[in-house]
Amino acid sequence: MLKVVYVIYTQGHAAPTGELVRGDLCDEARWLAGTLCDLLPEEPEAWGLASLLAYTDARRPARLDADGEVVLLRDQDRSRWDAEAIAAGRRLLARALALRRVGPYQLQAAIAGAHASAPTFDDTDWRTIRRLYAVLARLEPSPIVSLNEAVAAALSEGPESGLALLSPIAEELDGYHYFHLARADMLAATGERGAARAAFDRALALCENETERRTIARVAAERTP
Template structure:
């Protein structure tokens, strides 16, 4: 079996090492700093000296020594120093590689802690990517197009909130568990969405974010193998990401699904995603991620855009609408209705969303309206709506696509009926 690249190994071990330290000592913020310093030491030494036989134990040793130093500098250190002085690197930290159940538990608890509802969504995402994903502060800042100093403050506020609130490094109670799992899944979904359709910047995709979201969701899936919504979210990500190779043209331009070369879609991800959602749906209550994955599966299994089963997609969106009051779901349902029952029916549903304040600045509503007006032959209205959608978008690739659609409607003569 080929060796795992050192960078990938460090990223995989980060939550295990951090979880072990926080479980032993508490002090999430200080432990996180100690782990980061251990990772820096590994990045400097391993390429020169080689990867240790037990890299996890090496990282824990280095991080724990650094944590001891940091705790000793704390003004209120007396009792902690006594605890640290009594603690020796025990055999369980050098346990055989096969005995990693506690590592998995620690990683899941770490996810719960980073996604605690006491934190803001921005802090949840930042802490998850930093603590569990192993990304540096600079990498997280680049991912969300903010200065590193801004992201540093955001992460610091999150760690301060954990410290001040007294949040424990422990599994949630039975009463909290469902909500806490939902928070973890929501954060991972947001990370994936930002990677697949970034809200701002020159390009459309951030493959590093989509890959990290899929990796972390796979981790949660291993830890919670019986949870159908975890399986649903992983399936949704795989089925959506499968289209990424065909989603942009040679110059980074957006290619809509109907015009994509489906031979470039990743067949292995589609097969895995379909298998996951097919197994999850019969197992228990159907949640929104399973339904979205089922919709994605219908799209991905269609050999051509024309062969898409829009009636089935419409029915799935109607079930999804019954689970939550989500304006984006309502918008997508309207488009599905247009494709299955006619553009006029879809436009009527979109008109009902015109006054929804949650979509006031969202480019997707005028873009959908423009597309349906174009289908009906209302070229002037469609052109104006495309321009409105472009003005609302903060992503340059989307802006160029929407403006190009508007320009085409201005230049091309109408097709005779």
């Protein structure tokens, strides 16, 4: 049931087609997560999921600009992040951790909390985020978790570290546009513009959401002029 609620939220947070952000689905998922906390008060992962959704949803007001275009995390106006949602995420995670049985949703909530506590993108504690993803990868291995660890490694240790972590998952995630987008960004940071452009093109070909496609095209033009 926790997984179902999480999937509902992700469909609202970044819909694969049509309108990118579906606030109604995000709100419904958060309500369901809260209901599960009421029904399962001794299940730490219920509290962890509720915390993760609160922390993540706090960014919703800043994710799109006035024209409905995507604002990247590094460019978001953090004063627009929902302070009440961040506070709720903090309280819910504390409740989860008090039950002393750490699980994947709690680790993801801790990662989201690290983002929420940083006043700017450059102040983000990427080293801690990478360590949390490494723990998550041991607890619940998946190529998506490895991708996120690679991004954190690139931002904490340099793009070469991130690219090294991408190599083992390249085949599994070849059809996933976020993989190619992350790889393109890392390649651009190393000065490999041709390879970066090819990776941006691959991401663009795989992405089905028109709003995201415009963002990828814009970022590609900026990163590989």
